[in-house]
Amino acid sequence: MTSLSEIQFHLVDDNDIDIAVNTKLLQLAQISPSIFSYSSAGSFLEKIAENTDAFLTSTNVVLLDIMMPNINGFECLERLSQLPEDLQSHILVFMLSSSIDRNDIRRAESFPMVQKVLEKPLDIYSLKKSLEGILEE
Amino acid sequence: MNEKIGILYLDDEEQNLLSFQALFRRDFQVFTTTSAQEAITILNNNPIRIIFSDQKMPEVSGVEFFETILHDFPSAVRILITGYADMEAVIDAINKGQVYRYVTKPWEPNDLKICVENALEKFRKDEEIITKNKELEIANSELEKFVYSASHDLRAPLVSIKGIINVARMEQLDPKATQYLDMIERSTNKLNDFVSNIINYYQNNQSDELQEEINFTTLAEEIFSRYEHYEGAERIAFRKDITQTSPFKSDEHRIRMVLNNLISNAIKFSDLKKSQCLIDLQIIQNKEKALIKVADNGVGISPDVLPGIFEMFHSGANKNIGSGIGLYIARQAVRKLNGNISASSEQGKGTRFTFEIPNKA
Numbered sequence: 001m002t003s004l005s006e007i008q009f010h011l012v013d014d015n016d017i018d019i020a021v022n023t024k025l026l027q028l029a030q031i032s033p034s035i036f037s038y039s040s041a042g043s044f045l046e047k048i049a050e051n052t053d054a055f056l057t058s059t060n061v062v063l064l065d066i067m068m069p070n071i072n073g074f075e076c077l078e079r080l081s082q083l084p085e086d087l088q089s090h091i092l093v094f095m096l097s098s099s100i101d102r103n104d105i106r107r108a109e110s111f112p113m114v115q116k117v118l119e120k121p122l123d124i125y126s127l128k129k130s131l132e133g134i135l136e137e
Numbered sequence: 138m139n140e141k142i143g144i145l146y147l148d149d150e151e152q153n154l155l156s157f158q159a160l161f162r163r164d165f166q167v168f169t170t171t172s173a174q175e176a177i178t179i180l181n182n183n184p185i186r187i188i189f190s191d192q193k194m195p196e197v198s199g200v201e202f203f204e205t206i207l208h209d210f211p212s213a214v215r216i217l218i219t220g221y222a223d224m225e226a227v228i229d230a231i232n233k234g235q236v237y238r239y240v241t242k243p244w245e246p247n248d249l250k251i252c253v254e255n256a257l258e259k260f261r262k263d264e265e266i267i268t269k270n271k272e273l274e275i276a277n278s279e280l281e282k283f284v285y286s287a288s289h290d291l292r293a294p295l296v297s298i299k300g301i302i303n304v305a306r307m308e309q310l311d312p313k314a315t316q317y318l319d320m321i322e323r324s325t326n327k328l329n330d331f332v333s334n335i336i337n338y339y340q341n342n343q344s345d346e347l348q349e350e351i352n353f354t355t356l357a358e359e360i361f362s363r364y365e366h367y368e369g370a371e372r373i374a375f376r377k378d379i380t381q382t383s384p385f386k387s388d389e390h391r392i393r394m395v396l397n398n399l400i401s402n403a404i405k406f407s408d409l410k411k412s413q414c415l416i417d418l419q420i421i422q423n424k425e426k427a428l429i430k431v432a433d434n435g436v437g438i439s440p441d442v443l444p445g446i447f448e449m450f451h452s453g454a455n456k457n458i459g460s461g462i463g464l465y466i467a468r469q470a471v472r473k474l475n476g477n478i479s480a481s482s483e484q485g486k487g488t489r490f491t492f493e494i495p496n497k498a
Contacts, residue, residue, distance in 0.1 A: 015297060017300070018300060021300035021303070021304050024304045025303065028304065028308075029307075067289075067293070098289070098292045098293040098295075099288070099333075101340075102340075102390050120293075120296040120297075120300065126362075
C-alpha cells in the first residue's frame with residue numbers, strides 16, 4: 001500500500017496563480033514533498049513520454065484543469081487513456097474546474113482514471129480525504 | 138416584388154379554370170388543373186401561396202384534397218369553392234383548420250379578388266411571425282451563450298482569489314492582515330455567489346430535466362460538508378433528519394441547487410445574538426413525493442417583505458448580503474421539477490422553507 005507521502009503530484013494548469021496556490025496548499029498540508037507543475041497539457045504528456053519508468057514505479061496524482069488552450073483537460077484525458085494499461089494504472093486524475101458543469105462531470109467520469117471532478121478553489125482537506133480513501137482500497 | 142406570386146386552382150370544370158386564368162393572370166402566376174394528382178406536382182415544383190379548390194369533383198373532394206396536402210404545404214392559404222349543398226363539409230373543414238375561407242359557387246370575380254387579397258395578407262402575417270420567431274430564437278440563444286461564457290470568465294479569476302485567500306490563511310499572519318483578508322473574502326464570496334447564481338439561472342433554463350436515482354442521506358451529507366468551511370458556519374449546528382422509504386428519482390442537480398441556496402441563506406441570516414444557531418434539514422420521502430424543509434433560528438423575515446422573496450431582484454433583503462436572485466432561481470428550479478416551494482417566518486425567531494417535489498421513480 002502506498003502512503004500519501006510517496007505520491008507524486010502533477011499540477012497541470014495554464015493559470016500560474018492557481019499553480020502557485022495549489023502547490024503552496026499541498027506543501028502546507030504536508031501531504032507529499034513531490035510536486036511537479038506544468039503550464040500546459042502538452043508539457044505534461046511529454047514528461048510522461050520521457051520518464052515512463054518514473055511513472056511506472058510511483059503513484060501519480062494529476063490535478064488537471066479542464067479549461068486550457070491548445071490541449072484542454074478532456075483532450076489530455078483522451079491521450080492519457082491511449083497509454084499502455086499498466087502505465088495508466090499508476091495515474092489517478094482529479095479534474096479541476098472553476099465552474100462545474102454537469103455535462104463536464106458526466107464526460108469526465110466516463111474515463112476510468114478520473115477519480116473526481118473538483119471545483120476550484122481546491123479544497124485541500126477533501127482532496128486529502130479522497131486520496132486516503134483511494135489508497136486504502 | 139419582381140416575381141409574381143403563385144396561385145393554384147383545382148377544379149374539374151375547364152370553363153371555370155379559364156375564367157380564373159383571365160381574372161388573375163395579370164397580377165399573379167396562375168396554375169390551373171383538373172387533376173388533384175397534377176395539383177400536387179405543381180405544388181412540389183412551384184412556390185404556391187394560395188390554393189383554391191372546388192369541393193365537388195369526381196375523384197376527390199376539395200376537403201379531401203386539402204387534407205392530403207396539409208402536412209407538406211402547411212403555409213399555403215387554402216380556399217374552398219363550393220355550392221350551398223355542401224355546407225356541412227365546409228363547416229367541418231373550417232373548424233378543423235384545413236380551410237381559411239370558402240367562396241360560394243358560382244363565384245363572382247370581385248368576391249374572388251377580395252378573397253385573394255385577404256389570403257395574401259394572412260400569408261404575409263404568418264411569414265412575418267415565423268421570421269420574427271426565428272430572429273428571437275437566435276437572439277435568445279446568443280444572449281444565453283454570452284451570459285454563460287461571461288460568467289465562466291468572471292468565475293476563473295474569482296476562484297483564484299479565493300485560492301490565494303485559502304493559502305494565506307494557512308500562513309502565520311498578524312491579526313490586522315487576517316482582518317483585511319476576512320474583508321476581501323467576504324466581498325469575493327458575495328461576487329462569487331452572484332456569478333454562481335447567474336450560471337445556475339442559465340443552467341436551469343437550458344438543460345432538460347434529468348431523472349436519476351437520488352440518495353437523500355448522501356446528498357445531505359455532501360451539502361453540509363460543503364458549508365463546514367463557510368464563513369460563519371463554525372457557530373452553527375447543522376442537523377438533519379432524513380426518512381427515505383423507497384427509491385426516488387428526480388433531477389439531483391436542481392435539488393442541490395435549491396438546497397444550496399436555502400442553506401447558504403440560512404447561514405447568511407443567522408442570528409448572532411443567539412447562543413446556538415441552528416439549521417435543520419428535514420427530508421421525508423415516499424413513493425409519491427419528497428417533502429423537504431430547511432428551518433433556521435435566524436433573524437427571520439419581516440411580514441411586509443415575506444410575500445415577495447421569490448421575485449427576481451427583490452429588494453427587501455439586506456442589500457449587503459444577498460444579490461436578490463437566489464430564491465428566484467430556487468423557485469424556478471422547483472417549478473421545473475413540477476414542485477412547489479413556500480416560506481414562513483417570524484422575525485427574531487427564524488425562517489422555514491418547505492418544498493415538495495414529485496417522485497419520478
